[in-house]
Amino acid sequence: MAVVKLEDVGKLYGGVRAVRDVNITVEDGEFMVLLGPSGCGKSTTLRMIAGLETISEGELTIDGRRMNEVPARDRDIAMVFQSYALYPHMSVRDNLGFGLKRRQKDRALVARRVAEVAEAIGLTPYLDRKPHALSGGQRQRVALGRAIVRDPKVFLFDEPLSNLDAALRVSTRAELVRLHRELGATMIYVTHDQVEAMTMGDRVCIMDHGEVAQIGTPMEVYLNPANTFVAAFLGNPPMNLMPATAAEGALRTGTGQAPIAGLSPGRRVTLGVRPEDLAVTDDPARALVSGRVTQVEALGAETLIHVATGDEKPVILRSGRAAQARLDETLHLAADPAALRLFDIETGRAISREM
Amino acid sequence: MARSDRARLSPAALRMTALLLLIALYTAYSAGPFVWVAMMSLRTTTEIAASPYGLPWPAHPEKFAAAWFDSNYDTYFANSVGIVLAAVAILTVVGAMAAHAFARYRFRFKGLIYFVIFSTIIFPPQVTVIGLFQTMVEFGLYNSRVGLVLVYVAIQLPITIYILEAFFARIPRDLFEAARIDGYGEWAIFWRISMPVALPAISTTVILNTILLWNEFLYAVVLITDDDKRTLPLGVLRFLGDQLEDVGMIATGLMIAIVPVVLIYVFFSERLIQGMTAGAVK
Ligand SMILES: Nc1ncnc2c1ncn2[C@@H]1O[C@H](COP(=O)(O)OP(=O)(O)O)[C@@H](O)[C@H]1O
Numbered sequence: 001m002a003v004v005k006l007e008d009v010g011k012l013y014g015g016v017r018a019v020r021d022v023n024i025t026v027e028d029g030e031f032m033v034l035l036g037p038s039g040c041g042k043s044t045t046l047r048m049i050a051g052l053e054t055i056s057e058g059e060l061t062i063d064g065r066r067m068n069e070v071p072a073r074d075r076d077i078a079m080v081f082q083s084y085a086l087y088p089h090m091s092v093r094d095n096l097g098f099g100l101k102r103r104q105k106d107r108a109l110v111a112r113r114v115a116e117v118a119e120a121i122g123l124t125p126y127l128d129r130k131p132h133a134l135s136g137g138q139r140q141r142v143a144l145g146r147a148i149v150r151d152p153k154v155f156l157f158d159e160p161l162s163n164l165d166a167a168l169r170v171s172t173r174a175e176l177v178r179l180h181r182e183l184g185a186t187m188i189y190v191t192h193d194q195v196e197a198m199t200m201g202d203r204v205c206i207m208d209h210g211e212v213a214q215i216g217t218p219m220e221v222y223l224n225p226a227n228t229f230v231a232a233f234l235g236n237p238p239m240n241l242m243p244a245t246a247a248e249g250a251l252r253t254g255t256g257q258a259p260i261a262g263l264s265p266g267r268r269v270t271l272g273v274r275p276e277d278l279a280v281t282d283d284p285a286r287a288l289v290s291g292r293v294t295q296v297e298a299l300g301a302e303t304l305i306h307v308a309t310g311d312e313k314p315v316i317l318r319s320g321r322a323a324q325a326r327l328d329e330t331l332h333l334a335a336d337p338a339a340l341r342l343f344d345i346e347t348g349r350a351i352s353r354e355m
Numbered sequence: 356m357a358r359s360d361r362a363r364l365s366p367a368a369l370r371m372t373a374l375l376l377l378i379a380l381y382t383a384y385s386a387g388p389f390v391w392v393a394m395m396s397l398r399t400t401t402e403i404a405a406s407p408y409g410l411p412w413p414a415h416p417e418k419f420a421a422a423w424f425d426s427n428y429d430t431y432f433a434n435s436v437g438i439v440l441a442a443v444a445i446l447t448v449v450g451a452m453a454a455h456a457f458a459r460y461r462f463r464f465k466g467l468i469y470f471v472i473f474s475t476i477i478f479p480p481q482v483t484v485i486g487l488f489q490t491m492v493e494f495g496l497y498n499s500r501v502g503l504v505l506v507y508v509a510i511q512l513p514i515t516i517y518i519l520e521a522f523f524a525r526i527p528r529d530l531f532e533a534a535r536i537d538g539y540g541e542w543a544i545f546w547r548i549s550m551p552v553a554l555p556a557i558s559t560t561v562i563l564n565t566i567l568l569w570n571e572f573l574y575a576v577v578l579i580t581d582d583d584k585r586t587l588p589l590g591v592l593r594f595l596g597d598q599l600e601d602v603g604m605i606a607t608g609l610m611i612a613i614v615p616v617v618l619i620y621v622f623f624s625e626r627l628i629q630g631m632t633a634g635a636v637k
């Protein structure tokens with residue numbers, strides 16, 4: 001049973017801070033996803049937890065025990081690498097048993113455990129093969145099996161699915177979720193793929209430029225982004241963001257308005273609305289924004305309609321496949337005021353709607 | 356019939372014939388001296404003097420026994436085997452450790468140390484041998500097989516490190532990190548990951564060093580004086596007098612020295628080429 005806690009953790013490379021002020025508590029048995037664009041410090045954070053990088057600042061504890069100075073091998077963690085890092089000169093059997101042999105001197109026990117795990121993840125027919133004689137999916141399984149065999153306190157994953165083709169990625173995703181449920185182990189999973197994050201994580205920690213932008217359940221971070229970075233990172237297409245100005249009892253965009261009160265008149269904010277929360281209306285007076293259709297993307301299940309409103313970026317509306325929009329037609333788009341999100345125009349932080 | 360005759364003279368076939376001819380010529384050119392020495396090794400000096408290029412008929416295979424038992428070649432052979440095995444073993448282990456360290460760790464003065472090791476490559480052996488001679492005398496290692504082993508290690512170490520380092524540097528870092536997480540320390544990682552994964556490069560250096568040192572003459576002739584400590588390449592000295600050169604026996608001795616090298620080539624040349632051209636681990 002393991003609670004992983006990072007307190008004010010930071011990482012300096014030379015004088016450069018790659019990760020700063022990270023505070024995360026991963027509960028026992030939780031599946032925590034670290035999500036963010038490339039270079040935001042996800043791997044560095046994970047590698048500090050693994051003991052592969054020193055921790056420059058702050059404290060890491062596992063089950064309350066300080067881990068900063070504990071070498072990787074004594075942290076009781078297992079890691080699945082993006083490259084799988086299988087030992088090329090060893091058979092699948094030896095790859096699976098390598099870590100266990102270090103701790104468990106009884107060879108019969110090791111062999112039994114390896115056989116058991118191989119059976120569970122379908123590797124039994126390949127036990128005597130070398131990694132180079134396996135397909136990408138099979139290699140990925142070996143990497144996974146190698147972690148499972150050791151029955152560690154914490155599993156760490158660094159983009160383990162990114163080398164698989166799309167179909168395999170989807171099925172492996174489901175399998176990882178099942179595995180997590182069966183083992184009940186604490187898992188920390190790094191990815192830049194928001195679909196993986198949304199579908200797998202109990203909670204998601206979104207990182208931006210070495211800092212934690214937001215931690216929450218997938219739905220929480222999707223529905224209530226803590227700042228414009230999260231709003232613009234999650235969702236495909238992401239949340240529409242546009243400048244707006246508060247007026248008496250309303251919030252005005254360039255081409256429409258929304259009945260939102262409580263902001264001091266004249267205050268400028270960033271208004272956010274998800275593409276699926278917008279709908280076409282016939283009544284220009286109810287419109288949040290209006291504009292000319294510049295692009296219609298019929299994706300089959302849904303249709304994305306781009307509307308130029310005079311702001312920097314077009315507003316995107318997600319509608320059903322029945323949507324009939326013509327190019328250059330003028331559309332008025334409305335949204336339920338409850339679906340609107342407000343952000344400070346300077347800091348990008350979410351403004352509470354409970355004022 | 357006529358059609359197939361004409362097909363045989365197609366441009367492709369002509370090119371093939373020309374190529375085969377060229378290869379045959381080159382083979383004769385490079386194998387010629389070897390065949391000549393092989394023939395002389397079975398003939399007496401008198402026969403050779405009468406007809407240098409004559410065929411070995413009647414053959415005198417007993418010359419090999421004479422060299423082996425009467426001219427101390429059994430001792431030379433044992434010395435060569437012992438000295439080369441010891442030197443190659445030390446070279447491989449020390450070279451691999453150094454390569455591992457250069458490829459994997461960052462440490463102070465790494466660049467300088469690297470430079471110092473490799474700068475020795477530019478000196479021709481004729482330059483270093485005099486200084487080495489002096490050093491060996493002072494350390495009581497002159498005229499000793501241990502001394503020769505150490506010298507062999509010293510002269511071959513830079514190139515060994517160079518070849519291995521290039522290979523070790525291409526082993527993905529993840530592999531070492533996975534082993535660390537699997538619970539292994541640096542020492543175990545070197546023996547259980549670095550060494551086996553680098554096996555193609557290691558066998559290259561082993562074969563290369565074995566052949567080079569097996570044939571080494573200059574350092575051996577300067578640093579060894581006792582007949583009983585000589586290696587095979589020095590065996591010819593036995594048949595070189597002030598007045599007389601026993602060409603026939605020299606050829607026999609050469610064959611005894613060369614055959615192991617040829618065998619190594621025959622069995623390992625593929626491996627050698629593989630190791631030198633192989634990419635790192637996928
Ligand atoms: N060994 C290193 N030395 C210097 N900078 C590094 C090193 N490793 C990572 N970085 C930097 O730290 C930042 C975070 O990297 P990383 O954690 O790998 O990002 P991510 O995994 O989110 O893509 C990047 O800007 C990267 O350039």
Ligand SMILES: [Mg+2]
Nearest residue numbers: 039042043044
């Ligand atoms: Mg990364």
